[in-house]
Amino acid sequence: MGLQRHDEVILLLGAPGAGKGTQARFLSATLGVPMVASGDLLREHRQKGTDLGRAAQEFMDRGDLVPDELVVDMIVHRLDAPDAWAGVLLDGFPRNVTQADALEVRLVERGGAIRVAVYVDVPTDVLIERLAGRWMCRGCQASFHEIFNPPALAGACDTCGGELYQRADDKREVVTNRVAVYLRDTLPVVECYEQRGILRRIDGNQSIAAVKQALRQAVVGVEAALTA
Numbered sequence: 001m002g003l004q005r006h007d008e009v010i011l012l013l014g015a016p017g018a019g020k021g022t023q024a025r026f027l028s029a030t031l032g033v034p035m036v037a038s039g040d041l042l043r044e045h046r047q048k049g050t051d052l053g054r055a056a057q058e059f060m061d062r063g064d065l066v067p068d069e070l071v072v073d074m075i076v077h078r079l080d081a082p083d084a085w086a087g088v089l090l091d092g093f094p095r096n097v098t099q100a101d102a103l104e105v106r107l108v109e110r111g112g113a114i115r116v117a118v119y120v121d122v123p124t125d126v127l128i129e130r131l132a133g134r135w136m137c138r139g140c141q142a143s144f145h146e147i148f149n150p151p152a153l154a155g156a157c158d159t160c161g162g163e164l165y166q167r168a169d170d171k172r173e174v175v176t177n178r179v180a181v182y183l184r185d186t187l188p189v190v191e192c193y194e195q196r197g198i199l200r201r202i203d204g205n206q207s208i209a210a211v212k213q214a215l216r217q218a219v220v221g222v223e224a225a226l227t228a
């Protein structure tokens with residue numbers, strides 16, 4: 001596949017707890033473009049033992065972080081796949097200004113662009129409440145939530161009766177820190193896209209149906225342009 005007009009990327013950004021997983025699947029289906037997450041790309045390249053995957057593995061073996069440029073290379077490589085002819089929905093990337101700059105450089109090289117960046121905005125206290133209330137079943141890994149999806153019997157799984165526990169990641173102090181780090185690193189990226197006029201801010205603190213409606217409206221026109 002050579003360079004085509006498909007080097008267009010739609011970004012979906014949102015803090016942990018913003019409900020991005022569901023929304024990414026919905027947007028991907030609405031737009032008819034594949035959903036791409038940097039973590040999945042990294043895993044695939046390592047499993048397949050590609051050049052990029054081996055390069056990433058070397059950093060990981062040394063206990064280093066995989067450089068942003070390498071991750072961006074994987075994203076750009078993904079744009080060459082046949083199913084990406086109409087672009088891709090990039091889920092949760094970039095997470096900081098350095099990654100945003102690296103992505104921008106590589107897209108511009110290809111004559112591509114970020115078409116729209118959608119930011120799912122949820123108040124910090126709501127994010128923490130959502131994340132910190134999660135409990136998992138030791139037996140079947142079913143997931144519950146103290147407020148939004150409580151088990152019928154406190155501490156026990158509805159499905160298998162197994163014991164519910166809270167993962168270390170879901171404890172309140174850990175969650176609070178994770179959200180703070182995300183907002184510190186990523187809000188400058190969101191502001192940058194806002195200044196460039198490509199940001200669509202979605203109120204993520206409403207029902208799933210309402211969020212989907214807002215997402216659909218945010219990408220009106222994008223869909224038409226992609227398939228034109």
Ligand SMILES: [Zn+2]
Binds near residue numbers: 138139157159160162
């Ligand atoms: Zn269970």
